[in-house]
Amino acid sequence: MKLSLFPLVCLCAVSAQGALDQSLQALANVGREGQGNEAASVAWKEVVQTGPASLPALLAVVGKGSPVADNWLRIAGDAIVQNARAQGQALPVAEVEAFLKDTAHPPPARRLAFDLLKEADPARADAVEPSLATDPVQELRRGAVQRLIDAARTKEADAAKTAYLAALDVVRDEDQTRAIVTELRKQSVPVDLPKHFGFLMQWQVIGPFDNSERKGFETVFPPEKEIRLDATYDGKSGPVKWQPFVSGDEYGKLDFNKPFGMLKEVTAYAVADFQSTEERDAEIRLGCKDGWKVWLNGQFLFGRDEYHRGQQMDQYKLKCHLRKGANTILVKCCQNEQKEQWTVEWEFQLRVCDGAGTAILAAATPAK
Amino acid sequence: MRLLYSLSLLALAWAAPALGLRLGRNSVAPDSTAVAPDGQIPAALKIDWSVPLPGRGLASPIIVGDKLFLTCASGPKQERLHLFCLDAANGRKIWERQLQATGRTMSHPKTSIASSTPCSDGRHVFALWSCNDLAAFDLEGNLLWVRGLTTDYPNASNSLGMASSPIVIGETVVVTIENDSESYSLGVDAKTGCNLWKLDRPKAANWSSPVPWRAGAHATPVAVLQSSKGLLAVDPASGSRLWEYTEGASTTSSSVVASGIIYAASNGVTALSPDASNAAPKQLWRSKQINPATISPLVLGGSIFSCNNAGVILAGDIKTGSIQWKLRLTGPFSGSPVGAGSRLLAVNEKGLVQVVETSASEGKLIGQVQLPLNTETKENILCTPAISGNHVYVRTDSTLWRLGE
Numbered sequence: 001m002k003l004s005l006f007p008l009v010c011l012c013a014v015s016a017q018g019a020l021d022q023s024l025q026a027l028a029n030v031g032r033e034g035q036g037n038e039a040a041s042v043a044w045k046e047v048v049q050t051g052p053a054s055l056p057a058l059l060a061v062v063g064k065g066s067p068v069a070d071n072w073l074r075i076a077g078d079a080i081v082q083n084a085r086a087q088g089q090a091l092p093v094a095e096v097e098a099f100l101k102d103t104a105h106p107p108p109a110r111r112l113a114f115d116l117l118k119e120a121d122p123a124r125a126d127a128v129e130p131s132l133a134t135d136p137v138q139e140l141r142r143g144a145v146q147r148l149i150d151a152a153r154t155k156e157a158d159a160a161k162t163a164y165l166a167a168l169d170v171v172r173d174e175d176q177t178r179a180i181v182t183e184l185r186k187q188s189v190p191v192d193l194p195k196h197f198g199f200l201m202q203w204q205v206i207g208p209f210d211n212s213e214r215k216g217f218e219t220v221f222p223p224e225k226e227i228r229l230d231a232t233y234d235g236k237s238g239p240v241k242w243q244p245f246v247s248g249d250e251y252g253k254l255d256f257n258k259p260f261g262m263l264k265e266v267t268a269y270a271v272a273d274f275q276s277t278e279e280r281d282a283e284i285r286l287g288c289k290d291g292w293k294v295w296l297n298g299q300f301l302f303g304r305d306e307y308h309r310g311q312q313m314d315q316y317k318l319k320c321h322l323r324k325g326a327n328t329i330l331v332k333c334c335q336n337e338q339k340e341q342w343t344v345e346w347e348f349q350l351r352v353c354d355g356a357g358t359a360i361l362a363a364a365t366p367a368k
Numbered sequence: 369m370r371l372l373y374s375l376s377l378l379a380l381a382w383a384a385p386a387l388g389l390r391l392g393r394n395s396v397a398p399d400s401t402a403v404a405p406d407g408q409i410p411a412a413l414k415i416d417w418s419v420p421l422p423g424r425g426l427a428s429p430i431i432v433g434d435k436l437f438l439t440c441a442s443g444p445k446q447e448r449l450h451l452f453c454l455d456a457a458n459g460r461k462i463w464e465r466q467l468q469a470t471g472r473t474m475s476h477p478k479t480s481i482a483s484s485t486p487c488s489d490g491r492h493v494f495a496l497w498s499c500n501d502l503a504a505f506d507l508e509g510n511l512l513w514v515r516g517l518t519t520d521y522p523n524a525s526n527s528l529g530m531a532s533s534p535i536v537i538g539e540t541v542v543v544t545i546e547n548d549s550e551s552y553s554l555g556v557d558a559k560t561g562c563n564l565w566k567l568d569r570p571k572a573a574n575w576s577s578p579v580p581w582r583a584g585a586h587a588t589p590v591a592v593l594q595s596s597k598g599l600l601a602v603d604p605a606s607g608s609r610l611w612e613y614t615e616g617a618s619t620t621s622s623s624v625v626a627s628g629i630i631y632a633a634s635n636g637v638t639a640l641s642p643d644a645s646n647a648a649p650k651q652l653w654r655s656k657q658i659n660p661a662t663i664s665p666l667v668l669g670g671s672i673f674s675c676n677n678a679g680v681i682l683a684g685d686i687k688t689g690s691i692q693w694k695l696r697l698t699g700p701f702s703g704s705p706v707g708a709g710s711r712l713l714a715v716n717e718k719g720l721v722q723v724v725e726t727s728a729s730e731g732k733l734i735g736q737v738q739l740p741l742n743t744e745t746k747e748n749i750l751c752t753p754a755i756s757g758n759h760v761y762v763r764t765d766s767t768l769w770r771l772g773e
Contacts, residue, residue, distance in 0.1 A: 032520050034562035037513045041560070044511050067470040068516035071501070075465050075511050082463060108468070115466070142444065173444060289527065302522075306548040309527035309573070315474055 063106025172357035198359025199252025207268025291334035407708030425482030463509035471499035471518025475529030513561030523550035546574035565607025583644035655689035
C-alpha cells in the first residue's frame with residue numbers, strides 16, 4: 001500500500017511546488033500601471049494559504065521583478081508570518097537566516113529576510129544584527145552601526161575614540177555619521193567628510209544662462225551639446241565661459257551664488273571629470289532644491305523641475321554605470337523667479353557611491 | 369448606501385500653517401462635511417486608552433464597522449509603510465501590513481509621508497502614502513492590489529511631502545498626485561488597481577483632496593478635483609470632464625459638500641450650486657471672512673465653520689455666508705475641526721482637545737482635555753480627529769488615543 005501511494009504523494013508534492021512557483025511568478029510579474037494585478041491578486045492568496053513552507057521560495061523571487069512586485073511579495077511574507085504566529089505554526093527561521101546571510105541574494109530580498117526574521121524570532125534577529133555592520137545593503141548596516149555608536153558612548157577617552165573610529169569605518173547613513181563625527185571632533189580627531197561620502201568637490205562651472213519663466217529647464221544650452229572648456233557662449237547677460245570652482249563645503253555643496261552672484265531666473269552648469277579605477281555599476285546621489293538635470297558621459301540620467309521644496313543629502317539616487325577611466329558628469333541647475341528669503345539657494349551636492357552608500361573615490365586625473 | 373452611511377468616518381483635514389500643507393478629507397458618505405452623522409461628542413471627554421505606534425504619521429484614522437484603520441511610516445527615511453487594522457473598541461491589533469516605499473520619502477520635518485487619510489467603500493480599505501504607494505486590502509487584511517505610482521510616473525513628487533487623500537466613489541479610487549512637476553489625477557479600478565483614467569493637472573503643488581458630489585439623492589456621485597485653478601468635476605468611471613469652476617481655489621484646505629452645495633475653499637469660502645446639466649456651477653454666496661486658511665471648513669446644521677491657524681472659530685450662515693459668531697479657542701491648529709450633533713471638536717497642536725457647543729448664541733467652549741504628548745520628542749498633533757459613536761480618535765507620531773465619556 002505504501003509503495004503504491006508513493007508516486008502519488010511525490011506527484012502531489014511536485015504539483016504543489018509547481019503551483020506555488022506559478023503563484024510567486026505571478027506576483028513577480030506585475031508590471032507598470034497595474035499590469036498583471038488581477039492574476040497577482042489571486043496568486044497572493046494562494047501564496048499566503050501555502051503558509052510558512054512557502055517563505056524560502058518567496059524570498060528567492062524578491063528582487064527579481066520591480067520594486068512594486070517586491071511589495072506584493074513583502075506583504076505576502078508579512079501575512080504568512082503573522083498567520084503562523086497566530087496559529088502557533090513553526091516558521092523556517094533557520095532557512096530565512098541562512099538566506100539573509102548569503103550576500104549573493106538581491107538587497108530587497110535580504111532586507112525582507114531580516115524583517116521576517118525580526119517578526120518571527122526577535123531574539124535570533126537580535127543575535128544576527130551585529131554581524132551586519134559591513135553588509136553590502138545600506139539599510140541592513142544601520143542597526144549594527146547603532147550598536148557600535150551606543151557602545152562607544154559608554155567608553156571614555158582613547159577607548160571611545162577607537163570605538164568611534166571603528167564605527168566611522170562602517171557607517172553609511174548621514175545622521176549616524178554626523179553623530180560619530182561630532183564625538184570624534186570633540187576629541188580633535190580630523191574627519192574628511194567629503195572623502196567619507198565621496199562628494200565631488202572640484203568642478204568647472206559656466207553661466208548664467210536664461211531661465212525666465214522657468215523655460216531654461218527645457219532649453220538646450222551649449223553645454224548640453226558639447227563640453228569644451230575653452231569655449232565662450234552667449235549667456236543671459238553677456239558672454240560666458242567655463243571657470244574652475246572648488247566647493248569648500250564639507251557636504252560638497254556647490255553654491256552657484258558664489259561665482260555668479262545671487263541671481264534669479266538663471267541657469268548654470270557644472271561639469272566634473274571622474275576617473276574610475278574600473279568599469280562598474282554605481283550611483284550618483286544628488287541633493288538639490290532647484291530645477292536640475294544630470295548627464296553621465298553624455299547620457300541623460302534624470303531631471304526635476306521642482307523649485308525650493310527642500311533639499312537633503314542623497315535626495316535622488318541615480319543608478320549608473322561608470323567606464324574605466326574618464327567619466328564626465330554634467331549637472332544643470334536652474335534658479336527660478338521666487339524672491340522669498342528661503343529661495344536664495346542655487347546649489348547642489350553630488351556624490352558617487354555604490355548601492356550601500358560607500359564612497360567610490362576617483363583616481364587622480366592622469367597628467368596631460 | 370445604508371452600509372456606507374453607517375461607517376464612522378471622518379473628517380480629515382490637516383494643515384501645517386508654517387508649511388501651507390494639508391491633509392484632505394475623504395468620505396464615502398453622500399456629504400463630505402467633516403461631520404459624523406450618528407456620532408456624539410461628549411462634553412467631558414477622558415482618555416479611554418492609547419496604543420503606541422511604530423512610526424510617524426498625521427493621517428487620520430478611519431473606522432469601518434468595528435475596525436479602525438491607520439497608517440504610519442517608520443525607518444530613518446520613512447521608508448517602511450504601515451497599515452494597521454485595530455479593534456476600534458480597545459485598540460488591539462487585528463492585523464498589520466507593511467510595504468517598502470517605492471517612491472521618494474522626503475518630507476518637511478514637521479510632516480510625514482503617512483499624511484493621506486485612507487478611504488473605504490465599506491468592504492475594502494485604500495491607503496496612500498506621500499511616496500505614491502497605493503494599496504488596497506479587504507477588511508481582513510488580504511491584499512487586493514498594490515501600486516507604486518512613482519514607478520509609473522517618476523517625476524511626480526513634492527520634496528515637502530504630499531498629503532492629498534484618496535476617495536472612493538463606486539468602483540473607482542480617485543487620487544490626486546499634484547505637484548510642481550509631473551502632476552496628475554488618477555482614477556483607479558477599485559477591484560484591480562488598474563488605471564481607468566489619468567488626467568494631466570496643473571503643475572503646482574497641491575495638498576487639497578478631492579470630494580464627492582452628486583446632483584441629487586439618486587444621482588451618481590462625481591469626483592470634484594480641486595487645484596489652484598479652481599474645481600473640476602469628473603465622471604469617476606471615465607474621467608470625462610463634467611463641469612468646471614475657474615475662479616481659483618486653495619491648494620491646502622479642501623472643500624466640503626452638504627445637501628448638494630459645494631462650499632469651496634475658494635476666495636475664502638464660495639458656496640456653489642452645480643446641477644445635473646454640467647453647466648458651470650451657480651455661485652450662491654462668497655465670504656472672504658470665512659477664510660479657512662490652511663484648515664478645511666466644517667458644515668454642521670445650518671452653519672459653516674472655519675478655524676484659522678491661531679484658533680479663532682468663525683460661524684457663518686450656510687445659506688448666506690453672513691457671520692453668526694466668533695469664538696477664540698486655544699491654538700495653534702493644524703488639524704481641522706470635526707462635528708457631531710450640535711458640537712464641534714478641535715484639537716490643537718499641543719494636544720488640547722476642545723469641545724464647542726455651536727447651538728449657544730455665540731458658541732461656547734463646554735469641555736476640554738489635555739492629551740499627554742511626548743515632550744521629549746516635542747511631538748504635536750497635526751491630524752484631524754475622527755469620531756465614531758461617542759468616541760474620538762486622535763493620533764500623533766507615537767500614539768493613537770481613544771477618548772470617550
